[in-house]
Amino acid sequence: MTHTNSLVLTVAERIDDLGDIMRLTLKGEGDLPPFAAGAHIDVQVETPEGPIWRQYSLCGEPGKSDAYHLGILRDPESRGGSVTLHDLMRAGEKLHAEGPRNHFPLAEGATRSILFGGGIGVTPMLAMAWELHRKGQAFTLHYATRSADRTAFLDVIKAAPFRDHIVLHHDDGEGAAPINLARDLPAAEPGCHVYVCGPQGFMDWIISAAECAGYASNVIHREYFSADVDAHGESFEVFCAQSGIAVTVGPDDTIAKSLVKAGIKIDVKCEEGICGTCVTDVLEGEIDHRDKFLTEEEREEGDQICACCSRARGARLVLDI
Structure with missing residues (x-):
């Protein structure tokens, strides 16, 4: 929606x-x-x-x-x-x-949902817990923080009707054990979906463990709040099919910035490849994806690019703008 x-x-x-x-x-x-x-x-x-x-x-x-x-x-x-x-x-x-x-919706038809929120990454998980509770669906929310004195939303959690579905984890082990994926990530089974949000290292750890446990990529859902993105690379040409304008994207430029200089505006908000605002259709050329927004399936299709950070693998891209 x-x-x-x-x-x-x-x-x-x-x-x-x-x-x-x-x-x-x-x-x-x-x-x-x-x-x-x-x-x-x-x-x-x-x-x-x-x-x-x-x-x-x-x-x-x-x-x-x-x-x-x-x-x-x-x-x-x-x-x-x-x-x-x-x-x-x-x-x-x-x-x-x-x-x-909404680029991070709950999956339709899931029979069980496992939510992992690291630090501020718990925010979308709290909304998910409300929705899953209202629908009467099975779920567990694992909320990980560095320590008890760094754990926000405790009053919200204590008052929530789904508080028994929330498990607190503290990295220092004081009062709540750290996440143990051998214990906290259930075996992959049909209808079970995993959701993760938090710092990039936390997310990569959860996602890698879920993949190793046999979860298919389409049941591992993620949202990055920030990402370490390197948008630099070799120069290449971008041709805009609708406007007929060609630009050169230099080693330190991005597609979006180069197009703005040529008078073509692409909406950009996060500048890190996480929000999807700048996604643009690609008609020709091979993409060097640098973003955290597109799914692996979308990347394999090769017809969309995050213009704020991703680049060409070859000498030229043709965009549908």
Whole structure:
């Protein structure tokens, strides 16, 4: 379910939770667009260098339209969005946003769902837990943090009707054992789906273990909040079939940036190949995929590219723009 609503949201409440996580309750002038579990909104962040867009998962109960709930980690290693929001957001402040959009939906027909949330990656999992609980479907949510004093959302978890389906894990082992995939990842069986969100290393570990345990790629669902992406490479040409414009993408440029210089705008938001905003159809050429957004099946089809970071394997790509 994808929406393209332009929204003006007001901060109704801010809670500074454990683990440097800020929780925001956002309201509109009336009812907000509905969302399903796994959805996010794009938030415009005003930085000294100009506006940037960042994506934040909706962690409240799907189906409710009175407010949106976000959890935002203050990450000093990020590119400025989260730190700026932590510094500026207070009750009464307004945000410009778009959405909701959903690239991380729950699978239809699953008989059992195993959810892994690492740190701030628990936010979409909380919405998934609400939806699975409402539908009466079997699930377990494994929520991993560094330690008890870095574990946010404890009040939400304690009050949730599905709290018995949530297992806490702390890396330091104090009060809750770390994740043990030999114990916590069940054997692959028909209808069992795995969902994972969190830091890249955490996600890669879970995904690799699930693949080794026999889970097919189409039942392992993932959403990256950030990714270490290297967009550099050899120069190549991009030809735009609709507009007839050709550009050269240099070693330090991206397709999106090169096209903007030529007067062709591609919407870009995350700049890390994780949100899917810049996905563009490819008519000819071999793609060097650098993103974390497209599935392996979509990559094998070879007809879509994330223009913010991916490149050509050969000398030329033809795009349908």
